[in-house]
Amino acid sequence: MLRVRPPSSALLLALAAAPVAAQTKAPVRPAPRARAARPAARPATGPAGFIKEFGTMWTFDAPPLEYWKATYGFTPDQAWLDHVRLASVRLSNCSSSFVSPDGLIMTNHHCARACISAVSPADTNYQRTGFVARSLGEEKRCPGFYVDQLQSMSDVTGRIRSAATAAAAAKRVAQRDSVIGAIQRECAGGDSSTICQVVTFYQGGMYSLYKYHRFSDIRLVMAPEEELSFFGGDPDNFTYPRYDLDISLLRAYQDDKPMPVRNYLKWSKAGAKEGDLVLVTGNPGSTGRLLTMAQLEWLRDVQYPGTLAALERNNRMYQDLSAGSEAAKRKYENTIFGLQNSIKAITGYRAGLLDSTIMAKKAAFEREFRGRIAADPKLRAEYGGAWDAIAGAIREERGFALQSRYYGFGGSQLLGLAGALVRLPEQAALPDSARLPQYRGDGLARIKGLIARDMPVDLELERRLLAAQLTAARAELPATDPFLRAVLAGRSPEDVAAALLKDTKLGDAAVRQQLVDGGAKAVAGSDDPLIVVARKIAPLSRAFATRSARLEAVISANAEKVGQAIYAAYGKALPPDATFTLRITDGVMKGYPMNGTEAPAQTSFYGLFARSAEFGDKPPFHIPERWATRKDSLTMTKPFDFVTTNDIIGGNSGSPMINRDAEVVGLIFDGNIESLPNRFIFTDEVARSVGVHSVGIIEALRKIYQADRIANELEGVNGGV
């Protein structure tokens, strides 16, 4: 399943974890550079400089009109583009769109989970039963939900560059952050429904001001049973053929009435058929297509294997816990789903990096690109050294990758908090620029807040997590390792974890607050077992963390140069890496070779009942009662899900799929397993986006949910709501 955000516990875990080297994410706040050279040469291949490997996540201010015309005979005018942009709205974690003049919003079921749970009455779980509002009065307000509509984009690269001119890097960062803050404030003008964000494209090659209007009264209109929205569960997740009704319908309200919307997407009468052009608008979260070979090899050889081992360790542990009782099963099922989803996704990303054909293409592009930079003296002087600088830093990080992985406060959340408590006074005493990155700027205050925040503690879980982490450390580090000596001192990981957690008081937020308030002295004097062990770990970890932070800064600064070089060499002919901002991607509805045969371009309702029957109707292939009862009313041969060659990734969940007349033909909800390597290099031989077909949506609404009110509104028949 496409997800832009990690599970909510990840923030705290990230805080607790040892430093993670060579992150794939684009630097959020790159240091400013001298004026980027003008986009120079155009790339050699395809119409209008199109280089397929970089995909088709186009920004709305640089649509590839020439390439669209040449490829599809598709020639949208500005009004088309504006209309589609305004109809495409962003949720906090997903994409969505207006699909009626009365503010109806279409997104995925998995994007509205929080709302569906929140509005469920005490005696009913709408996740399980589904929900259909039979009238406007039954539509239920989603607490905390909003959608942002993109009003405008403007290039602010010049203003930022000219404001950030100091020689010292730290000063330059401050200047840049300051001007970005000013730009955003000016833009919002104190209006809480206007949201302004400066977006960093090309790892710092270009800055753009994105201005949104926020709609904050969002209500739940319809959601199917989760058994149908996520039919096939973890096994079918990230695969195709697929049979999921992963939809939910929301509505924007204003003054307690449906919001009138001018720019909404009309419903296609016929839906899409194989071979049709399909456009998808939405907010892809993150890609790594500009990463250098050295960064990709780091991910392949060091970071992903480490992450996967940890995820698998935790997955096994939660499965064990879960097997204990029905209550435990319910308690941990979301966590297990998140872990399995991540394992499947990262395994897929890594499969791309292990694919010699893909890596050879990446290497060929890098050679060509570096050749272009080297051929231009100005570009060479500015950017030519970036690749080797990144490779050198990564080489050094590889030398202590195991220490980076285990020297820290990982495993238990409470140990993570103890580590933060020990580090806090020590980091606070340093000048800002000398601190570990997460303690710089407002990081210090943020971490204090996180430490003192009340949160539930599950000691049994903590104990198992910590024991698993220490067991892994013991298996990978040499027997004489100082961390192992300090923490285990010859005892078993299970014994150590049990002893540390037995007597700790850190589960109490008030105790933590006292330690924060007491500062270095309180921490030094504490005999809480977790603080005692964190005091032993901190000095061991510090040297590696500091060294890693220095190398990360080198990698980040040079990655920014690479991004600027890309922009200088190819301009907007290459779409920038994903930034969870609005993009439009073109593709075609198309089957593909799979497993020795052909995957069809679309599935059918027959297929849903087939897959259920073939697994004995057992979860996650169970057909919910409403479907079982009403199945004979379905036209079984109608299309249900379908695939296209659009370029999407986590964050695109809930994206509308439209035809050249801007009519809805479907709803993105996933990519197939073959699409996961697209994170690093876009291909469309077998990689596919997976959506719910518009015909299937209407069929289910009318026949299964008997929701003609909603289907009529979507199809624009019988007037308004």
Add this chain to the structure above:
Amino acid sequence: MLRVRPPSSALLLALAAAPVAAQTKAPVRPAPRARAARPAARPATGPAGFIKEFGTMWTFDAPPLEYWKATYGFTPDQAWLDHVRLASVRLSNCSSSFVSPDGLIMTNHHCARACISAVSPADTNYQRTGFVARSLGEEKRCPGFYVDQLQSMSDVTGRIRSAATAAAAAKRVAQRDSVIGAIQRECAGGDSSTICQVVTFYQGGMYSLYKYHRFSDIRLVMAPEEELSFFGGDPDNFTYPRYDLDISLLRAYQDDKPMPVRNYLKWSKAGAKEGDLVLVTGNPGSTGRLLTMAQLEWLRDVQYPGTLAALERNNRMYQDLSAGSEAAKRKYENTIFGLQNSIKAITGYRAGLLDSTIMAKKAAFEREFRGRIAADPKLRAEYGGAWDAIAGAIREERGFALQSRYYGFGGSQLLGLAGALVRLPEQAALPDSARLPQYRGDGLARIKGLIARDMPVDLELERRLLAAQLTAARAELPATDPFLRAVLAGRSPEDVAAALLKDTKLGDAAVRQQLVDGGAKAVAGSDDPLIVVARKIAPLSRAFATRSARLEAVISANAEKVGQAIYAAYGKALPPDATFTLRITDGVMKGYPMNGTEAPAQTSFYGLFARSAEFGDKPPFHIPERWATRKDSLTMTKPFDFVTTNDIIGGNSGSPMINRDAEVVGLIFDGNIESLPNRFIFTDEVARSVGVHSVGIIEALRKIYQADRIANELEGVNGGV
């Protein structure tokens, strides 16, 4: 689809083709060896010396009772084994079984194609319409059909070894052939319904006399529409999930009455479910599990790529021809199916050889095996040099692989006949042992017969085939190559092919007979353009063909040593390579990981209609009318096809799948794409046999074909026929 036999034109093509080096097939007539050492050590792994990589194609005289008991708690007695053996009967190209006391025989639809076509009336094509005999009287005799029932097996290794003792290899071969002939004649005793065959196991490690009773009055009882028996066509061929009713029912008659049969397989009431033990009896055609690493690498690097290129060339050509008209489409569809089937199969075999994990396992076994042989002075002396001898010969063959591929009379059948005409007098003049292998012994007479046989000639096809062959030769051979100079002399392949075929008279069998009768003088004097060019090719080809034949003899003799060494080292604990004789293989009904998710252990009728709908009901996914009309009478959730871990290959088509009570639970018709590498090394992580489920067979017979007469007979209800 599992096929044991190449298309019928292959015999003639093989005659015409340039020598094919390092064949995978076990030598049919190995030179006799000194007495094999007694089976010595037992292999190290698993119960009763079971080595999984060699699979489970057990002979009925060496069932792995200990391994079955340990693995499944399955303990059949001799009566069980005899019963199942006698119920399992062999067609000329397939496997089958008796499934009623009245001689009903179950096999695949694709095994009975020849009969189904032959018995179709002038105005009806039973392939298209299907056929159901409503009474005994409507059952139709299949011309040329017979089934062979295995009566006994006896080890004749000793008699053959003691009769073939001459020092000279050629004399030894003659002695062996003579004693084999005598054994077979004695066994048959002049009874035309008794068929006796000496079978060579372990590439000459063991000889066994197989005695069969032949039933020669076989009639067609039921066959579904080919659209259902081969639903999914070439795309779904060799894949799973699958939705094929690949069944036909025949009946053995005696004195114009149904044959009473004591040993028939009863029908299982419940059928198989996931996890159940399933046994399959049948006649696997050929495997290459004893091949050495050098032989496997030759297949991977030289033979398979060359074969695939030729098949793909021909496939494109037939597709072009086929596109011309509806008549052409019908004319070539079987040929195209055969080509596509071979391309898919060989691509799958080669995929195994390209898989580094599989090859590492093969290499590890070869090291272990050679280590065993080296550790025993007697075995080392006898067999120790075999691997290096094979590798050396293959190394030499690689040096002229391109000449072997193109120096010859390939492409056109008529050129092949011209080549044979030119070679015939020249080879006849040599002593037998100095001839090319196919001209030795009775080969000379056989080739004369083939040349003179009347046969249809399609000149347009001949011209295209020859042009394609010459185009490939020109692309691969250096420009200065003597063959190209002699044949093309600077002209285009199309022009040369057209010129050669325009004026040739060799399409006339009488003309060919005259040239055979006229001998060397007539051939030398002929001005037929194909004879003229064949006279130019023959001397160029001769040196390579002779050299290749010498190296093939080295490979063959040493492959035989390897086979004897296997038998000496492991005995019958390793099942011998497939020999198109009766085997029993054990397995389990089981889904498997596929395409990022799980393939179900069974499919359903829902799935059939789903796959059709998802491809718009277009061929090869078209639902025939009888099914479309009667679909609502089906219980859609019932199992249709299913998968097991049994060890099968081409020749097993039509094999019954039975439970531990010897009741039918299904009918083998294919393997999945992941099973193709099993040709060389058996694995069962994802490789599966594909069968029609017994429940699906009955459901289709009763609901779609309204053939209760037959379903009752299978289920043993309502008495006899």
